[in-house]
Amino acid sequence: MADAMDLVQQRVEEERQRHIRAARAKTPGVSRVLCIECEAPIPPARPPRHSRCAALHYLSGNRRAERQTLQRRCCMSTILKWAGNKTAIMSELKKHLPAGPRLVEPFAGSCAVMMETDYPSYLVADINPDLINLYKKVAADCESFISRARVLFEIANREVAYYNIRQEFNYSTEITDFMKAVYFLYLNRHGYRGLCRYNKSGHFNIPYGNYKNPYFPEKEIRAFAEKAQRATFICASFDETLAMLKAGDVVYCDPPYDGTFSGYHTDGFTEDDQYHLASVLEHRSSEGHPVIVSNSDTSLIRSLYRNFTHHYIKAKRNIGVAAGEGKSATEIIAVSGPRCWVGFDYSRGVDSSAVYGVRA
Structure with a gap:
C-alpha cells in the first residue's frame, strides 16, 4: 500500500513539474x-x-x-528622483553614522539618509528654496498635498501640459507656495530623468521626459510626512547650517560631487566651495562633532579630507549615461576621528601619522 501511495505522489509531482515547464516555455525568460x-x-x-x-x-x-x-x-524610495540619491549605498553608509540626539544634513537632496536612519531629531537644510518648500508643505499637510498632486499626475502627462506648468512655476507671481511644491514634484517626476537644474536666471529648465506612466509616490509621501515630524527644514547655506550645531550633533554632508553635475541651484558648487566646506567640517570635527562626508574619489577630495579615514565604495551613476545602462564609480566616505599614529621621529620632529583608506 505504501509503495502504491509513493508511486501516486511521484506521478503527481511529475505532472506538476510538467505544467511548470510548459508555463515557462510560454513565458519569456x-x-x-x-x-x-x-x-x-x-x-x-x-x-x-x-x-x-x-x-x-x-x-x-x-x-x-x-x-x-x-x-x-x-x-526605501524617496519622494523625488534625484541625481546622487543615496538609497543604493545606505547599507554601507549607515555603518559610519554614529548614534546621537540629532542628525544634521546641510545638503538635503532626496532626504534618503533621513528616511533610512532613526535619529531622535533632524536638522535638514538646503540652499534650494524649491526643495525645502516641498518638504515643508508635505510635512505640514500631507493629505491635501497628495490630493492636489494626484490629480495633476492623472490629467497632465502630456508635453504641452508639462511646459505650461513649467512656465507657471518659473514666472507666475500669483502661484502659492503650496502649489509651487505640487508643481515641483510634478516637474521632477515628469522631467527628463528626474534632473533638477536651473539656468543663470534661476529658472527650472529640465525638458519633458516623455514617460508613459510616471510613478506617483503616494506611499513615499506619507512615510516622509510621518518621519518629517521629527525634522526641522531650513533653506540655508552649509555655512549657516553648520553654525547651528549643538552638543552631540552628528553631521552628514553630501555636497555636489567634485567633477560632476552641480547645477542643483543657480550658483552651482565650485572648487572654492569644496575647499571652504572641508575647512568648516575640519573645524567642527575638532570641536568633537562626528562628521561623515560623501564625495567623488578624486585627488582633490583625498587631499581636502586627509585627516579623515577614507572608506571607498562602488556606486552606480545614472547621470550622463543611457537609461537602464548606468555605470559605477568609486566614491569616498570620509569619516572624522582620531588619526592613527604610525610613529614619530623625535630627532627630526616628523609627524608620520597615516591617512587610512579602507576598501568596502
Whole structure:
C-alpha cells in the first residue's frame, strides 16, 4: 500500500513539474530585474526587502520589456528622483553614522539618509528654496498635498501640459507656495530623468521626459510626512547650517560631487566651495562633532579630507549615461576621528601619522 501511495505522489509531482515547464516555455525568460529608483539588481529568487519601489523587467538578451510599476521591495524610495540619491549605498553608509540626539544634513537632496536612519531629531537644510518648500508643505499637510498632486499626475502627462506648468512655476507671481511644491514634484517626476537644474536666471529648465506612466509616490509621501515630524527644514547655506550645531550633533554632508553635475541651484558648487566646506567640517570635527562626508574619489577630495579615514565604495551613476545602462564609480566616505599614529621621529620632529583608506 505504501509503495502504491509513493508511486501516486511521484506521478503527481511529475505532472506538476510538467505544467511548470510548459508555463515557462510560454513565458519569456527574465534575465534581471532592476529597481527603477536606484537601478540596483533585484535577485528574483531572493525575498524582497526594505521598502516599496518600482522595478524594470529586462528580457533575456537585454531587450527591454514594457515598463511596469511592480510593487517590489529593494530600497526605501524617496519622494523625488534625484541625481546622487543615496538609497543604493545606505547599507554601507549607515555603518559610519554614529548614534546621537540629532542628525544634521546641510545638503538635503532626496532626504534618503533621513528616511533610512532613526535619529531622535533632524536638522535638514538646503540652499534650494524649491526643495525645502516641498518638504515643508508635505510635512505640514500631507493629505491635501497628495490630493492636489494626484490629480495633476492623472490629467497632465502630456508635453504641452508639462511646459505650461513649467512656465507657471518659473514666472507666475500669483502661484502659492503650496502649489509651487505640487508643481515641483510634478516637474521632477515628469522631467527628463528626474534632473533638477536651473539656468543663470534661476529658472527650472529640465525638458519633458516623455514617460508613459510616471510613478506617483503616494506611499513615499506619507512615510516622509510621518518621519518629517521629527525634522526641522531650513533653506540655508552649509555655512549657516553648520553654525547651528549643538552638543552631540552628528553631521552628514553630501555636497555636489567634485567633477560632476552641480547645477542643483543657480550658483552651482565650485572648487572654492569644496575647499571652504572641508575647512568648516575640519573645524567642527575638532570641536568633537562626528562628521561623515560623501564625495567623488578624486585627488582633490583625498587631499581636502586627509585627516579623515577614507572608506571607498562602488556606486552606480545614472547621470550622463543611457537609461537602464548606468555605470559605477568609486566614491569616498570620509569619516572624522582620531588619526592613527604610525610613529614619530623625535630627532627630526616628523609627524608620520597615516591617512587610512579602507576598501568596502
